[in-house]
Amino acid sequence: MPRTASKTTKKRSKPYTVTSSDTDPVPSASSKTKKSSKENDEKYKLFNKYANTSSGVIDPEGIEKLCSKLKVSHTDIKILMLAWKMKSERQGYFTKAEWRRALKALKVDTTKKLKKALPELEEQVRKPLNFADFYAYAFRYCLTDERQNCIDIETICQLLDMVLGSTFRDQVDHFVDYLKIQNDYKVITMDQWMGFYRFCNEISFPDMTNYSLELAWPLILDNFFEWMREKQA
Amino acid sequence: SLSFKMERKTIDLDQGWDYMQTGITKLKRILEGLPEPQFDSEQYMMLYTTIYNMCTQKPPHDYSQQLYDKYREAFEEYIHSTVLPALREKHDEYMLRELVKRWSNHKVMVRWLSRFFYYLDRYFIARRSLPPLNEVGLTCFRDLVYNELHSKVKDAVIALVDKEREGEQIDRALLKNVLDIYVEIGMGQMERYEEDFESFMLLDSASYYSRKASSWIQEDSCPDYMLKSEECLKKERERVAHYLHSSSEPKLVEKVQHELLVVYANQLLEKEHSGCRALLRDDKVDDLSRMYRLYHKIVKGLEPVANIFKQHVTAEGNALVQQAEDTATNHAANTASVQEQVLIRKVIELHDKYMVYVVECFQNHTLFHKALKEAFEIFCNKTVAGSSSAELLATFCDNILKKGGSEKLSDEAIEDTLEKVVKLLAYISDKDLFAEFYRKKLARRLLFDRSANDDHERSILTKLKQQCGGQFTSKMEGMVTDLTLARENQNSFEEYLGNNPAANPGIDLTVTVLTTGFWPSYKSFDINLPAEMVKCVEVFKGFYETKTKHRKLTWIYSLGTCHLNGKFDTKPIELVVSTYQAAVLLLFNTTDKLSYTDILTQLNLSHEDLVRLLHSLSCARYKILLKEPSTKTVSQSDSFEFNSKFTDRMRRIKIPLPPVDERKKVVEDVDKDRRYAIDAAIVRIMKSRKVLGHQQLVSECVEQLSRMFKPDIKAIKKRMEDLITRDYLERDKENPNMFRYLA
Numbered sequence: 001m002p003r004t005a006s007k008t009t010k011k012r013s014k015p016y017t018v019t020s021s022d023t024d025p026v027p028s029a030s031s032k033t034k035k036s037s038k039e040n041d042e043k044y045k046l047f048n049k050y051a052n053t054s055s056g057v058i059d060p061e062g063i064e065k066l067c068s069k070l071k072v073s074h075t076d077i078k079i080l081m082l083a084w085k086m087k088s089e090r091q092g093y094f095t096k097a098e099w100r101r102a103l104k105a106l107k108v109d110t111t112k113k114l115k116k117a118l119p120e121l122e123e124q125v126r127k128p129l130n131f132a133d134f135y136a137y138a139f140r141y142c143l144t145d146e147r148q149n150c151i152d153i154e155t156i157c158q159l160l161d162m163v164l165g166s167t168f169r170d171q172v173d174h175f176v177d178y179l180k181i182q183n184d185y186k187v188i189t190m191d192q193w194m195g196f197y198r199f200c201n202e203i204s205f206p207d208m209t210n211y212s213l214e215l216a217w218p219l220i221l222d223n224f225f226e227w228m229r230e231k232q233a
Numbered sequence: 234s235l236s237f238k239m240e241r242k243t244i245d246l247d248q249g250w251d252y253m254q255t256g257i258t259k260l261k262r263i264l265e266g267l268p269e270p271q272f273d274s275e276q277y278m279m280l281y282t283t284i285y286n287m288c289t290q291k292p293p294h295d296y297s298q299q300l301y302d303k304y305r306e307a308f309e310e311y312i313h314s315t316v317l318p319a320l321r322e323k324h325d326e327y328m329l330r331e332l333v334k335r336w337s338n339h340k341v342m343v344r345w346l347s348r349f350f351y352y353l354d355r356y357f358i359a360r361r362s363l364p365p366l367n368e369v370g371l372t373c374f375r376d377l378v379y380n381e382l383h384s385k386v387k388d389a390v391i392a393l394v395d396k397e398r399e400g401e402q403i404d405r406a407l408l409k410n411v412l413d414i415y416v417e418i419g420m421g422q423m424e425r426y427e428e429d430f431e432s433f434m435l436l437d438s439a440s441y442y443s444r445k446a447s448s449w450i451q452e453d454s455c456p457d458y459m460l461k462s463e464e465c466l467k468k469e470r471e472r473v474a475h476y477l478h479s480s481s482e483p484k485l486v487e488k489v490q491h492e493l494l495v496v497y498a499n500q501l502l503e504k505e506h507s508g509c510r511a512l513l514r515d516d517k518v519d520d521l522s523r524m525y526r527l528y529h530k531i532v533k534g535l536e537p538v539a540n541i542f543k544q545h546v547t548a549e550g551n552a553l554v555q556q557a558e559d560t561a562t563n564h565a566a567n568t569a570s571v572q573e574q575v576l577i578r579k580v581i582e583l584h585d586k587y588m589v590y591v592v593e594c595f596q597n598h599t600l601f602h603k604a605l606k607e608a609f610e611i612f613c614n615k616t617v618a619g620s621s622s623a624e625l626l627a628t629f630c631d632n633i634l635k636k637g638g639s640e641k642l643s644d645e646a647i648e649d650t651l652e653k654v655v656k657l658l659a660y661i662s663d664k665d666l667f668a669e670f671y672r673k674k675l676a677r678r679l680l681f682d683r684s685a686n687d688d689h690e691r692s693i694l695t696k697l698k699q700q701c702g703g704q705f706t707s708k709m710e711g712m713v714t715d716l717t718l719a720r721e722n723q724n725s726f727e728e729y730l731g732n733n734p735a736a737n738p739g740i741d742l743t744v745t746v747l748t749t750g751f752w753p754s755y756k757s758f759d760i761n762l763p764a765e766m767v768k769c770v771e772v773f774k775g776f777y778e779t780k781t782k783h784r785k786l787t788w789i790y791s792l793g794t795c796h797l798n799g800k801f802d803t804k805p806i807e808l809v810v811s812t813y814q815a816a817v818l819l820l821f822n823t824t825d826k827l828s829y830t831d832i833l834t835q836l837n838l839s840h841e842d843l844v845r846l847l848h849s850l851s852c853a854r855y856k857i858l859l860k861e862p863s864t865k866t867v868s869q870s871d872s873f874e875f876n877s878k879f880t881d882r883m884r885r886i887k888i889p890l891p892p893v894d895e896r897k898k899v900v901e902d903v904d905k906d907r908r909y910a911i912d913a914a915i916v917r918i919m920k921s922r923k924v925l926g927h928q929q930l931v932s933e934c935v936e937q938l939s940r941m942f943k944p945d946i947k948a949i950k951k952r953m954e955d956l957i958t959r960d961y962l963e964r965d966k967e968n969p970n971m972f973r974y975l976a
Contacts, residue, residue, distance in 0.1 A: 149958060191957050191964065198969060216927030216970040219950040 042109035047099045049111075058094040070115045077162050078118045081125045084137045091141050126167075132197070138163050139193045150187035153179050160196070168200040178224045185220055192218045206232070241286060246296050249287045250303060253349070256280040257307055260345055264338040265315070272345075280349040288352050297357040304350050304366060308342070308373040316378060325389050326407070332386060333410040336374070343370030368420065375418050383429045386411060390430065391437050394472070398441060409476035416478055423480060431481055435488050438469075442492035450497045454507035456520040459527060462493045466527075490531055498528075502537055509541040521594040535600050542595075543604035546587050550612030553579050561618030573617055577629040581653045584609065609660040623663045624896065627670035630654060630693065635678055636685045647689055655696040662943040665906065668705060669899050673753045675709055677892075679716050680745065680792050702940070711751030719745040729776045736775060738768040746777070746786070754902065755789045761837045762790070763819040766812070790816075799857065803880040808857065809887040813838070817846050818857065821875040828872040840869070847873065849890050855881065857888065907942060911952045914938055919962060919974040927970045 050062035058066070067074040086102030088094055103109060106117045125134050138159060142151050151159070157176045164172050175196065179185075185192075195218040203211050206228065213222050256276070262269040287296045316335050323331045347354065347366035354366050364372065390411055397403045412430065419425040442465070449458050469489050473482040494501070502509045502524075512520050528534035557576040564572070587605055595601040613622050620628075630651070632638045639647055661667060678684040690713065698706040723743055730737050762770070770788060777786060793812030797819075798805055810818065816836055820827060827835075833843055847867045851860040858873045914937045918930060925933075931949055938944050953972070956962045965971035 189954070189958050191954060195969075214928060216950075216964070216972070219947060219954060222947070222950070 043100050043103050044096070046103070046109060046111065047096055050094075051096075056096065058099065060092040063092065063094065066111075069111050070118065072118070075158075075162060077166075078122055080138060080141070080162065081121055081134065082118070083141060084125065084134050085121060088141070091144070135163060135197050136190070136194060139190055150189045151193075152187055153185070156188045156193070164197070164200060168205075171196075171200045171205050174206070174228065175224060178227055182220075182223065182227075184223060188220075192220050195221055241290075243290055243294050244283065244287050245294075246287070246299055249283055249296070250300075252283050253280065253303075256349060257346070260342060261311060261315075264342060277348070281351065284350050285352045288357065297353060298361075300350065301353055301357060301363065301369075304346060304353070305369050305373060307346065308339075308370055309377065311342070312339075312373060312377045317381070320378065320382060326393065326404070328382075329386065329389055329407055329411050332378075332382065332414070333407065335378070336410075336414050339370070339374045339378075343367060346370065371418070371420060375420075379414070379418050379425075383415070383425075387430050387433055391434055394434065395437065395441060397472075398468075405475045412476060412478060423478075426478055431478075431484070434477075434481070435484055438485060439488045439492055442489050443496070446493050446497055450500055455501055455504045455509070455512070456507060456517065456523070458501060459520065459523050462527060463523060465489060465493060490527075494527055494534070495531060498534070498537060502541060509538060510545060513542065513545040518590070518594055521590070525595050525598075529596075529598070535598065539595075539598075539600040539604040542587075542590075542601060543608045546583070546605060546608035547611050549583060550580065550608060551615075553583065554612050554615045554617055557617045573620060573625050574629055574632055576617060577625055577654070577657075580613065580657065581650070584653070584657065606660065609657075610662070613657065613660040614662055620896070621663060621666060622661055623666035624670050624899075626654060626657060626661065627667055627674055630671060631674040631678070634685060634689055634693070635683045638685060644686075644689075647686075648692060651689065651693045652696060655693065655700050658697070659700060662939075663903075664701060664705070665910075665941040666899070666903050668709075668941075669753070669903050669906075670895075672709055672712070673895055673899060675712060676753055679712060681794065705941075708751045711748060715747050715751060716745070719747075722746055725780070726773065726776050729779070730772075736772050738765070738772045740765055740769060742769045742773065744773050747789075749787075755791060757787055757789050757791065758839070758842070759837060760790055760813065760816060761835060763816055765819070766816070799879070801879050802877045804884075806879075806881060806883070807885040809885065811890050813842070813846055814850060814888060814890065817850060818875075821858070821873075826872055826874045829867070829869050832873070845890065845893075847871075849888060853888075855879070855886055855888050903942075907944065907948070908952060910938060910941070911944055911949055912956065915949070915952060915956060916961060916974075919972065922974070924965070924971060924973050927972065930972060 047058070050058045050066050052059045052062060063079070064074055067076070067079060070078075072078055082102060083091075083094070085105055086094065086098040088098045103114070106114065106121060108114045108117050125131060139151065142155055142159060143149065157179055160172050160176060179188075199211075199217070199221055208225060208228065211217070211225055213225070217225075256272075259269060259272070259276075263271065284300060287294075287300060289295070316339070320328060320331050320335060343366075347370060350366055357363070358365050390408055393403045393408060412426070415426040415430050416423065445465075449461060453461065466486060466489055469485055470482065473479060473485060477485070504511070509521075509524065511517075512524070524538060525535070528538055553576060557572050560572040584605075591597065591601045591605055615622065617625060633642075633647060633650060633654075639650075642650070658664060658667060675690075678690075684690055694706050694709055694713070697709075723745075726742075726744065774786060777784075790812045795810050795812050795815035797808045797810060797815055799808050808818070817832060820832060820835060824831075829843070829847070832847070833840070836843070838846070844867045847858070847860070850856075851858040851873060852865055852867065856876055857879055859876045860867070861872050861874070864871075911934065914934050915930065918933050918937070919925060930953070931946060934949050935944055935946075953962065957964070960975055962972050963975055965973055
């Protein structure tokens, strides 16, 4: 039976517009030309330390190298935060411009300084306003191509653990358990992803007394809620 | 000449009053029943004139004021000296009689005296804005007699009323007269009656009936109690008619109803062996009608009754469903389906039975129509042995409409049944599921010429259209029309063949062209047709292209029928088989023996289909093929041979293919359609509202779709999420419970 409301698949708006609230302390009206070339050199030198010379970008191998120098695991949230800070568009790769952006914002130009700046970066990102933005970014960052708008369950579970594990351990553990055993969804959409964040912030856990099936929570959370209730009974 | 002046002699007050007193005394004597002749006109005139003169004399002899006062004093004197003593010495009924007499006398006295003193009424009272004579007279009685005695009188009256309630005879006329006093003494207002009598009477009545009710409710059955209540109400109404003031009726009735019916409503209706439930169970129509009459006039009185009615009907319906379910699980498949048909019949009977109750016992009251509807909606949507009620109903219709289905019934009976079936459909929430099952079965009837009666087919479609709207039946009507067109088309085809003998495939071919949108969707396989049939397809295609160039023909071989001549040893027998079965059999024209795998490869069918086909030809009633090994089921290692020894007493036999269970497909198709319907509804609503809260969107969606099915809330949520992913909707940034339409 033909669909009555026919519509061609909408062209997705550019998925990687990150609205980072963090701006340079110095108004960036000033163009690159004003910057001292010495500073730029330092950043580029640092960039070149990790970049792949043929592709001109820092690739996964380079990132691993960076991570070991920074003494953080490449699955550490701080790396993702760094990616957010630089508005990195492609998972596993840092371009020159992106690299420069981050370092400039953090006011660092050596690995050592970068390492020192990471805890402060984390603190900053964890502020509620920034974190919501960062949380959404994390989802988009994991999308592997333009046409995709959802992420497989396994990746989501890892991402949840990384991004929300330290602040909402309980919720993440239970939800991840649920995601693994349920069969309704094989992928998670942005709406569901953001819904879970709202859930963590608004719903008391594990009692969930202020949750309501009458509201517009994503269906997967309704199912999760019912599953939890059954377990608690 | 003689001139004389008529000089009126001035009457002195005392003098004049003395004269008046004679008149008053005479009057009193008459009232006391003493031997005294009535006033004649001359006496009357004299008395009247005396007053007239005394009032019209020049000052200081105009005695209007004094006379006005003396008028009143006359009453006061009489009351104090005679009336009150007479009343005070009597009690109960005697006192009442005396009072009536004294009141009557007083009114006479007022009438006469005010006639004598009439002149005062004409000018004096108006000039001084004083109460008129009539009022003065009545006020005297009120202030002196009534005020003293009304309470005692009231007690005496109420005592008599209660006596009457207990069955004793009382003097109703007396009571009427007494109560008239209360009314008249109010002088135009009902206050005296209401405050000095009615309020007490109502209180007394309430406590009287409260006592009665508390003992009756223990001792009596519900019907008996209701009879008594009805009787009491009737008697109280009579009471009002006979001696209470008419304005007391609604108040008294309300009190009685309250004590008898409202206070004990629950206990009465829920009485274990005789209450509402029992009455329904035992079909006590009269008692239920009484119950309706009694509770109809009480505010919200019918609600508990309607509720019990609903519960009863629901229980009966559930019992029928359970019965069918139990029979189905305990018996073989074919008796189970008979049970299901029996169930529908019984549900129809149940509906008829309780509709009579609604119309007759419960006087067509909306509460009861609603109760019946809600009850049916509960059990009519239950599944029986895996079949939804929608399917059962569709099967029921099919059984009536197909050949051999209801030939024993008269046309009228069939029409009546169809009418009732359509009415039942109103209670089923999955109407779209019914439509789909109905459509599938209609298709089968139409395509295999199994419809018993064209008129009935059209009749039920008309009824369905009336009840569910044109959209519901448009496809079905299209199917019926297709068949008519197909016949015409076939004629054209035969003409074409006549004109093009080279194109003739050598086999009689009848093709029915169906319009895709109207008919249920059928799977069509790329079966390798026998060469003869391939030619037929080509020929028809050629013909069809001469008629229309823009349409695509898709062949549904699974619906075809083939007549084969089986050249068996004993005698030739015509076999009526499906096209697929024919394809299998025709393989044996070229080879004697074939293995399962051979047939599979040659025909290009699925295992499921092939097993079914081979089973029907080798393991069922008519064994056209011999199977090796001759086990009861077909397995992939079997081989088959043409059974030349086959015979039957008939010259033509039909070899049926057991129908594929269409249920799963129907449910799938309907679910798919529902997803589209929900999508469309959501988009339609959001497009017009632009921004809407979640709960409102859901409820509007349910409302819009309710004509065809009851959408699952989760399903709506799922579609909404899908629409979000497809960028039709988005959540509001501020309020995640609000949605926006994305243009």
